[in-house]
Amino acid sequence: MPRGRPPAYTRDQVVTAAVTVADTDGLEAVTMRRVATEVGAGAMSLYTYVPDREHLIDLMVDRVAGEPVPPRVTGDWRADVLALLVMQRDLMRAHPWLPGVLGGRRLTGRNLLGFLEHGLRALEPAGLPGITKMTLLGLFTGFVASYVTGELTSDPALAAVDIGAAVTSGDFPFLRKALIEGGGGPLEFPAIADWMIAGLVEQARHQQKAG
Template sequence: MSRDGGAGAPGVDPQQLWLTPVQPRRGRKPAYSREAITAAAVTLADTEGLDAVTMRKVAARVGAGVMSLYSYAPDKETLLNLMVDQVSGELPTTTTLTGDWRADLKALAHLQRALMLRHPWLPAALSARRIPGPNTLAFLEHALAALRPTGLDGRAKLEIFAQLTAFVAGHVAHEIAQAAASQSPDRAAAEARYLAAVAADGHHPELAEALSAPGRPLTPEATFTRFLNRLIDGLDTG
């Protein structure tokens, strides 16, 4: 689920990573594979966070020596690319497109959000430039097909997909942080009192007016949908 279709991160050769078969060391057949190593890293990130993903911990999960992993993933940057592409395989790429590109794009964004909520480390992993692997490319292809009715050129469609993915990643990262903060009701109450005091001081009339406006549904799904609609409905394809 790369933010664009360009080249990958420095030090990672895209062809070597995605087009060259893995060549494990000689000897007896290993009891693990690149897919198993990547899956172990994903599970580790899901349960303990991205910072917990180290070659040593991943090796322990698959029952391998650390050095033996390097023929499959020579460094953490390569491993992160493998992880991103593996979870991107959870995104459906054969759903029927309606021809209403805005509706289709919104549906794809909701799929991205659901994926990132299942794997909370993903927004952070996408903050760096990633090399699109086969699963990522399949979803990108599906998104570009959704944008075909716009009549935009290929570069513009890539930019829209990049903008959409960046929005979803940023929103989900904020959503996760807000959920964590809500676990502290005292902090939330203190913030509410502070904003009420600022709004009443006479120096922030615009903020006071905004805070006095009728409330809107604040469920995470409703908030995401509202922001997403503003983004996509406002896209100019002229």
């Protein structure tokens, strides 16, 4: 039997084009037609490589998850998990569409599984059950995604005006007191992430001992 014509493009090229579109114009710009145009293919021919847009997004997430080199695991679970979250934050800032697509998605690509494997290895010295470690890693990723979303969408100048107006109204005395007390300026991401890591892990340990 004669062989069919070989594919003109590869799935890798299609995913690369989709990531470029999302980075440049946002995830809403990633349509099958737009990606087909970017690779120079017909819109219908794109379905040869991916069955639908949702599957394409799954592949995009897994693709960018493989970009950074995971930090070295030192055996200090707190420092190792923090380094992992800092890496996640950098990745999400590089791909602003990423935080918004993580929730409820099929995160089963090899790069994502590699990230999970790295996180479990980092948490191993904490002495927690496997399901607890996996739950914690999910919570940590959700925190990073929420934090980055706030960074990318908030306008500090407008927020300051709104809070200032609320404080001067006299309706929020504890908010006014907190702002007057201050405390050396806003905390940076590593400090906040470290608090969360330590608090959640220690609480999980406490419940494990109690249970």
